Amino acid sequence: MIRHAFAALMLLATPAVAEVEIQTLTTPGGVDLWLVEEHSLPFVALEIRARGGAALDPEGLRGAANLMTGLIEEGSGDMDAAAFQTAREGLAADFSFRVYDDALAISARMLSSNRDEAVALLHQALTEPRFDDDAVERVRAQVLAGLSAAERRPGTLASHRFFAAAFPGHPYGSDSDGTVESVSALTRADLQQSFADILTREGLYVGAVGDLTAEEATALVDELLDGIPAEGPTAEGHVDFAAPGGVDIVDFATPQSIAIFGHQGIGWEDPDYFAAAVLNQIIGGDGFDTRLMQELREKRGLTYGASTSLYVFDNAEAIVGSFASANGTMAEAVEVVRDVWADFAENGVTAEELEAAKTYMTGEYPLRFDGNAEIAKIMVGMQMIDLPPDYVVHRNSYIEAVTLEDVNRVAARILKPDELYFAIAGQPEGLDDTVE
Structure with a gap:
C-alpha cells in the first residue's frame, strides 16, 4: 500500500x-x-x-x-x-x-x-x-x-x-x-x-x-x-577511433542483417559540440524526418528505422549509427548511408532541416524534467561534464544560436564518408568484407 x-x-x-x-x-x-x-x-x-x-x-x-x-x-x-x-x-x-x-x-x-x-x-x-x-x-x-x-x-x-x-x-x-x-x-x-x-x-x-x-x-x-574510500585507480587514457573505413561482416544466419556504422566523433568540450548535436539530429536523431529515415525508409523502403548518436565517453568519442535491412537490400542501404554522409559533408544541410531540428530539440528538452529522480540524474550528468548550474535555463539558447553556417562548417569538418566503418551481422548479398 x-x-x-x-x-x-x-x-x-x-x-x-x-x-x-x-x-x-x-x-x-x-x-x-x-x-x-x-x-x-x-x-x-x-x-x-x-x-x-x-x-x-x-x-x-x-x-x-x-x-x-x-x-x-x-x-x-x-x-x-x-x-x-x-x-x-x-x-x-x-x-x-x-x-x-x-x-x-x-x-x-x-x-x-x-x-x-x-x-x-x-x-x-x-x-x-x-x-x-x-x-x-x-x-x-x-x-x-x-x-x-x-x-x-x-x-x-x-x-x-x-x-x-x-x-x-x-x-x-x-x-x-x-x-x-x-x-x-x-x-x-x-x-x-x-x-x-x-x-x-x-x-x-x-x-x-x-x-x-x-x-x-x-x-x-x-x-x-561515511566510510567510502578516498580514492582508487584511474581509467586508461584517451583513445582514438581506430577502425578503418569499410565493411566488416559477421556471418550469421538471419533473413535481415543489422549494421552498426560510424567513425571518430566529437567531445563535449569542443566548441562545435552544439552544432554537431544539431547536425546529428538532422542526420539520424529522433523522429521520422531525419535525412537517413527519409532516404532509407520513406523513399526506398530499405529499413524500418535508422538512427545516429554522438557517443562521448570519458576518454573517447564516436559518431555511431544503426539500421537493419533485408539481406538482399543491405548493400543498397550501405551505399545510401555513404551517399548521405558525402552529401552532408559537401553540401551541408538545408535551412528547413536546421529549423526543424532546432524546433524539436528545444521543444523536447523540458520534457526531460519529468520528475525528481530525472532532475537528480540530469544534475549529476551536468556535473560530470563540467556544465554550470544555470545550463538548464540557457541550454535552449545554445541550440537556437546554432546557425546554418555553423552546422555546415561542422558537417564538412567531422563527417568523413570514406572513413565510415560498417559492422554487419547477417548474410548480406552483394557485400564483401573489405576490412582485414
Whole structure:
C-alpha cells in the first residue's frame, strides 16, 4: 500500500525547467552536492555517480564491475539478500545500481517520513556488501544467461564487432558485461576488489531533489558516504577511433542483417559540440524526418528505422549509427548511408532541416524534467561534464544560436564518408568484407 502511494507521488512531481533552482553546496565532509528543494511532496530523490565504472575492469576480468553491481543489493551487514529486500520494501524505498563504461550510478528514492532509516540502509549496502556465495552464483547465472542469449542476437554481434574494431585493446572495445569465459572465472575476491576500486570519493558526483533543506541534504550525504574510500585507480587514457573505413561482416544466419556504422566523433568540450548535436539530429536523431529515415525508409523502403548518436565517453568519442535491412537490400542501404554522409559533408544541410531540428530539440528538452529522480540524474550528468548550474535555463539558447553556417562548417569538418566503418551481422548479398 505504501509503495502505491509512493508511485503516485512520483507521478505528481513534474516541475518545469524554469522552476528548477539548483543550489551548489559542499558538505562538511568535503563532498560537492547539487540540490533542488521541492517541499510540496514528502519524498526525496538522490543520484550518485562514481567516475570510473566498468572501464576499471582489470585485464582478463571483464564483467567484474557488472557482476559486482548486481550484488550490491543482495545482502549487506548482518542482512542476507532476503532480509535486505524485506527491510527496503518495508521502508517503501527504491534503490537501483547500474554500471556504465565510465561510472557507477546509484539511484535512491525515499519518503520523508522514514528518510533516516532509508539512508542508513543504503549506507549499509555501500559500505558492508556481503557478496555471499549463494548470491554470487545466483546473479552470475543471470548474467551468463544474458550473455548466452546475446550471442544469438545479430544486433549484439554487430555491436561487439564494431566497438572491438573501434577501440581495440581498450575496455571500450569489449562488452562491459564480459564474456561467458571471463564471468565464469570471476571470484568473490575479484568482486570485492572491483567494489573497492570503483566506489570512492574521488570523482564522486551527487544530486538531490525533494523535501529537504540544504542543511539536511549536506548532513544526509555525509552520513551516506561515511566510510567510502578516498580514492582508487584511474581509467586508461584517451583513445582514438581506430577502425578503418569499410565493411566488416559477421556471418550469421538471419533473413535481415543489422549494421552498426560510424567513425571518430566529437567531445563535449569542443566548441562545435552544439552544432554537431544539431547536425546529428538532422542526420539520424529522433523522429521520422531525419535525412537517413527519409532516404532509407520513406523513399526506398530499405529499413524500418535508422538512427545516429554522438557517443562521448570519458576518454573517447564516436559518431555511431544503426539500421537493419533485408539481406538482399543491405548493400543498397550501405551505399545510401555513404551517399548521405558525402552529401552532408559537401553540401551541408538545408535551412528547413536546421529549423526543424532546432524546433524539436528545444521543444523536447523540458520534457526531460519529468520528475525528481530525472532532475537528480540530469544534475549529476551536468556535473560530470563540467556544465554550470544555470545550463538548464540557457541550454535552449545554445541550440537556437546554432546557425546554418555553423552546422555546415561542422558537417564538412567531422563527417568523413570514406572513413565510415560498417559492422554487419547477417548474410548480406552483394557485400564483401573489405576490412582485414
